[in-house]
Amino acid sequence: xxxxxxxxxxxxxxxxxxxxxxxxxxxxxxxxxxxxxxxxxxxxxxxxxxxxxxxxxxxxxxxxxxxxxxxxxxxxxxxxxxxxxxxxxxxxxxxxxxxxxxxxxxxxxxxxxxxxxxxxxxxxxxxxxxxxxxxxxxxxxxxxxxxxxxxxxxxxxxxxxxxxxxxxxxxxxxxxxxxxxxxxxxxxxxxxxxxxxxxxxxxxxxxxxxxxxxxxxxxxxxxxxxxxxxxxxxxxxxxxxxxxxxxxxxxxxxxxxxxxxxxxxxxxxxxxxxxxxxxxxxxxxxxxxxxxxxxxxxxxxxxxxxxxxxxxxxxxxxxxxxxxxxxxxxxxxxxxxxxxxxxxxxxxxxxxxxxxxxxxxxxxxxxxxxxxxxxxxxxxxxxxxxxxxxxxxxxxxxxxxxxxxxxxxxxxxxxxxxxxxxxxxxxxxxxxxxxxxxxxxxxxxxxxxxxxxxxx
Amino acid sequence: xxxxxxxxxxxxxxxxxxxxxxxxxxxxxxxxxxxxxxxxxxxxxxxxxxxxxxxxxxxxxxxxxxxxxxxxxxxxxxxxxxxxxxxxxxxxxxxxxxxxxxxxxxxxxxxxxxxxxxxxxxxxxxxxxxxxxxxxxxxxxxxxxxxxxxxxxxxxxxxxxxxxxxxxxxxxxxxxxxxxxxxxxxxxxxxxxxxxxxxxxxxxxxxxxxxxxxxxxxxxxxxxxxxxxxxxxxxxxxxxxxxxxxxxxxxxxxxxxxxxxxxxxxxxxxxxxxxxxxxxxxxxxxxxxxxxxxxxxxxxxxxxxxxxxxxxxxxxxxxxxxxxxxxxxxxxxxxxxxxxxxxxxxxxxxxxxxxxxxxxxxxxxxxxxxxxxxxxxxxxxxxxxxxxxxxxxxxxxxxxxxxxxxxxxxxxxxxxxxxxxxxxxxxxxxxxxxxxxxxxxxxxxxxxxxxxxxxx
Numbered sequence: 001x002x003x004x005x006x007x008x009x010x011x012x013x014x015x016x017x018x019x020x021x022x023x024x025x026x027x028x029x030x031x032x033x034x035x036x037x038x039x040x041x042x043x044x045x046x047x048x049x050x051x052x053x054x055x056x057x058x059x060x061x062x063x064x065x066x067x068x069x070x071x072x073x074x075x076x077x078x079x080x081x082x083x084x085x086x087x088x089x090x091x092x093x094x095x096x097x098x099x100x101x102x103x104x105x106x107x108x109x110x111x112x113x114x115x116x117x118x119x120x121x122x123x124x125x126x127x128x129x130x131x132x133x134x135x136x137x138x139x140x141x142x143x144x145x146x147x148x149x150x151x152x153x154x155x156x157x158x159x160x161x162x163x164x165x166x167x168x169x170x171x172x173x174x175x176x177x178x179x180x181x182x183x184x185x186x187x188x189x190x191x192x193x194x195x196x197x198x199x200x201x202x203x204x205x206x207x208x209x210x211x212x213x214x215x216x217x218x219x220x221x222x223x224x225x226x227x228x229x230x231x232x233x234x235x236x237x238x239x240x241x242x243x244x245x246x247x248x249x250x251x252x253x254x255x256x257x258x259x260x261x262x263x264x265x266x267x268x269x270x271x272x273x274x275x276x277x278x279x280x281x282x283x284x285x286x287x288x289x290x291x292x293x294x295x296x297x298x299x300x301x302x303x304x305x306x307x308x309x310x311x312x313x314x315x316x317x318x319x320x321x322x323x324x325x326x327x328x329x330x331x332x333x334x335x336x337x338x339x340x341x342x343x344x345x346x347x348x349x350x351x352x353x354x355x356x357x358x359x360x361x362x363x364x365x366x367x368x369x370x371x372x373x374x375x376x377x378x379x380x381x382x383x384x385x386x387x388x389x390x391x392x393x394x395x396x397x398x399x400x401x402x403x404x405x406x407x408x409x410x411x412x413x414x415x416x417x418x419x420x421x422x423x424x425x426x427x428x429x430x431x432x433x434x435x436x437x438x439x440x441x442x443x444x445x446x447x448x449x450x451x452x453x454x455x456x
Numbered sequence: 457x458x459x460x461x462x463x464x465x466x467x468x469x470x471x472x473x474x475x476x477x478x479x480x481x482x483x484x485x486x487x488x489x490x491x492x493x494x495x496x497x498x499x500x501x502x503x504x505x506x507x508x509x510x511x512x513x514x515x516x517x518x519x520x521x522x523x524x525x526x527x528x529x530x531x532x533x534x535x536x537x538x539x540x541x542x543x544x545x546x547x548x549x550x551x552x553x554x555x556x557x558x559x560x561x562x563x564x565x566x567x568x569x570x571x572x573x574x575x576x577x578x579x580x581x582x583x584x585x586x587x588x589x590x591x592x593x594x595x596x597x598x599x600x601x602x603x604x605x606x607x608x609x610x611x612x613x614x615x616x617x618x619x620x621x622x623x624x625x626x627x628x629x630x631x632x633x634x635x636x637x638x639x640x641x642x643x644x645x646x647x648x649x650x651x652x653x654x655x656x657x658x659x660x661x662x663x664x665x666x667x668x669x670x671x672x673x674x675x676x677x678x679x680x681x682x683x684x685x686x687x688x689x690x691x692x693x694x695x696x697x698x699x700x701x702x703x704x705x706x707x708x709x710x711x712x713x714x715x716x717x718x719x720x721x722x723x724x725x726x727x728x729x730x731x732x733x734x735x736x737x738x739x740x741x742x743x744x745x746x747x748x749x750x751x752x753x754x755x756x757x758x759x760x761x762x763x764x765x766x767x768x769x770x771x772x773x774x775x776x777x778x779x780x781x782x783x784x785x786x787x788x789x790x791x792x793x794x795x796x797x798x799x800x801x802x803x804x805x806x807x808x809x810x811x812x813x814x815x816x817x818x819x820x821x822x823x824x825x826x827x828x829x830x831x832x833x834x835x836x837x838x839x840x841x842x843x844x845x846x847x848x849x850x851x852x853x854x855x856x857x858x859x860x861x862x863x864x865x866x867x868x869x870x871x872x873x874x875x876x877x878x879x880x881x882x883x884x885x886x887x888x889x890x891x892x893x894x895x896x897x898x899x900x901x902x903x904x905x906x907x908x909x910x911x912x
Binding site: 318 | 486548551554611612638651656664665666670671673674675676677678679681682684686688689690691692732733734736737739740748754757758759760762763764766772777778780782784807809810811817818852853854855882884885886
């Protein structure tokens with residue numbers, strides 16, 4: 001079978017790439033209301049691509065937010081069904097001035113496609129569309145394939161839970177397959193065995209009812225930036241342990257065996273630091289880098305602003321300061337409970353000289369998938385087939401908030417088979433996806449379907 | 457004499473107001489290079505207004521930055537000379553969305569002129585131009601009058617020192633008179649006996665060489681916002697005492713008598729707090745509000761930014777965070793020494809996981825003027841004449857960096873005769889100047905010249 005796939009893919013590789021580039025040209029930024037029309041345009045393009053690839057049915061389906069694109073190619077009800085999840089929305093591209101090329105004009109340099117969404121997740125979910133095309137056009141389908149491509153992953157999938165609950169029959173499957181993560185490297189392929197959860201809040205501190213002259217009032221009225229800084233500083237102790245009451249309460253502490261497994265992944269601290277341009281890493285005392293990003297919860301300040309940010313100097317004592325703050329969660333922390341804890345923490349520690357407003361942006365539960373499942377085994381075998389090396393199971397640091405909801409509503413497990421790399425600049429300027437990884441993904445996915453069908 | 461002044465001013469009051477409004481329409485923001493042409497336009501308008509008012513000579517004089525406007529009306533070399541200092545540049549108007557009316561379209565509501573620069577300092581220095589006109593047109597000049605109106609006060613007067621040193625003869629005078637401050641209230645007029653000094657720096661913290669995904673890297677790489685917040689938080693202890701090494705070293709500690717005098721000024725904490733919309737004030741333990749803003753040095757964070765600041769949520773671990781930080785200084789602190797201390801503090805406390813760049817924006821020395829001088833006595837008598845009440849001597853919280861330089865270069869004392877109010881929203885959205893105060897200033901200034909001439 002492999003030869004017919006290879007031949008078909010080789011013959012169509014330029015078109016496969018160009019179609020992906022077309023998708024990247026649509027600025028489908030879900031967080032910003034000004035891109036509402038682009039979101040619809042992108043959803044329609046995804047639908048069309050599914051039909052072109054060989055789906056019998058594809059549909060843009062409304063939600064209370066940005067629509068979902070559903071597609072399917074069903075061959076036989078007795079065969080297993082794979083539900084492919086992905087997302088066509090992307091992160092905001094700001095800060096724009098740091099992009100070498102415009103974020104929505106994909107540019108190929110040294111075998112890499114630079115564009116917002118190239119790796120996260122348009123380039124990755126589109127591998128599944130092209131894998132389906134390969135299977136359909138070579139008449140080698142062994143599973144039923146369904147697509148659930150949403151438009152709100154980057155804003156926490158606020159409407160997908162309701163959508164899935166309302167379409168359980170439509171989405172019925174035996175396994176969920178997601179390519180929205182990375183592997184260690186092309187030489188050391190890996191499969192994620194879980195993702196961290198997320199609690200994302202915003203905290204606004206208001207002191208005086210207006211900006212004040214820092215000379216006339218400085219020293220007598222609270223400075224909201226100083227107060228917010230004190231609140232942020234209070235989140236970590238000198239060992240970078242988080243000090244928010246109850247923060248670690250529900251954390252499942254990893255045992256020596258699990259920690260040993262995590263630390264077996266190839267890791268070179270010098271190389272890791274140099275690639276990031278830092279002299280020293282920074283994290284919770286007593287844990288290695290992969291433990292810090294995999295099995296430990298964290299608090300990050302994602303953004304902060306207040307007062308004068310322009311050229312030169314302005315002697316203002318500002319009225320307001322605001323921060324976007326998020327926690328990454330591990331099993332068995334609950335996003336809902338953590339959000340409550342965070343909101344409560346930031347409102348309760350504020351002095352009476354300021355007013356604090358804190359609200360939730362979104363959240364998602366941590367998720368783990370067992371490595372002894374048929375799905376994981378099929379993915380592992382598929383990667384081994386095309387990479388020549390069995391993938392290392394690792395814990396992913398990112399979050400896909402919908403995972404726990406998908407499992408709960410559909411009663412099936414999720415398999416993460418990501419083909420990105422950690423240095424793809426996800427959520428950053430100059431996001432890229434290596435063309436080699438894109439093709440490797442399209443090559444690998446058909447094997448997943450074959451092995452999964454064989455096992456069932 | 458008073459009746460002829462009164463008659464002249466009454467007859468011309470509408471024009472006096474309209475001319476001030478015309479000046480406010482020019483967006484002379486010295487901090488922003490995009491306003492370079494506006495700065496020149498404004499300087500020319502100031503020059504023209506001096507000639508129209510009766511100056512024999514007025515000139516726009518180049519500096520290495522924005523030009524100075526010099527004007528003079530000399531009547532007799534044997535008479536005393538008053539040098540009026542003011543500035544035609546204004547603070548940036550941002551955040552624009554908080555202005556009820558556009559900052560450079562002066563709007564009159566309830567007897568107040570709302571516009572950037574209305575009180576600081578166009579409306580205030582222009583009182584002197586109209587006072588000169590009053591004296592010239594009523595043939596009642598008793599002093600020689602010189603104007604030194606600069607265009608860089610809001611950026612720390614970086615070029616005025618050199619200008620003054622190069623034009624000592626031109627600027628020769630017996631006293632310097634400045635209206636660039638406020639009084640307690642119309643019912644409780646006051647005169648400032650000093651201004652605080654200033655050290656203004658910017659601190660930029662860089663962690664990784666690019667924005668990162670907060671899931672993939674969160675927990676393993678320093679967050680520059682967290683680090684900057686810790687650095688800012690470390691500046692004050694729990695009593696809001698500043699903890700930067702050596703910060704208070706050169707402070708002249710006010711004795712019980714001076715403190716008693718400061719606290720004699722009418723003050724209602726409830727009213728003060730309510731006007732600012734705060735439940736509680738915030739400041740250094742052991743000092744009253746007027747002490748905190750008058751005789752104590754402070755540190756304020758004037759601005760902060762880093763990471764994602766847009767709509768919604770972005771799970772980014774930012775590369776950079778930046779803050780604008782300034783200290784207000786009191787006698788005998790040195791701005792130069794303090795700037796060194798601040799730069800050193802912020803670069804030395806940073807962990808090795810980040811790179812800190814810190815640089816100076818500008819600074820200025822604190823300044824005190826004795827209340828037994830002829831100039832202060834003339835000002836006090838002038839205010840008493842028109843307000844019916846002797847002004848209270850108070851310490852101003854703001855800074856006029858050029859004061860110490862003017863005194864050093866010209867060998868004469870500065871008198872602060874401000875007619876603004878603390879709630880004029882200086883440096884804030886909706887800056888305003890009460891028309892009543894404007895007219896009261898124009899009414900009072902001729903008396904200053906008369907009394908100062910009488911004493912000499």
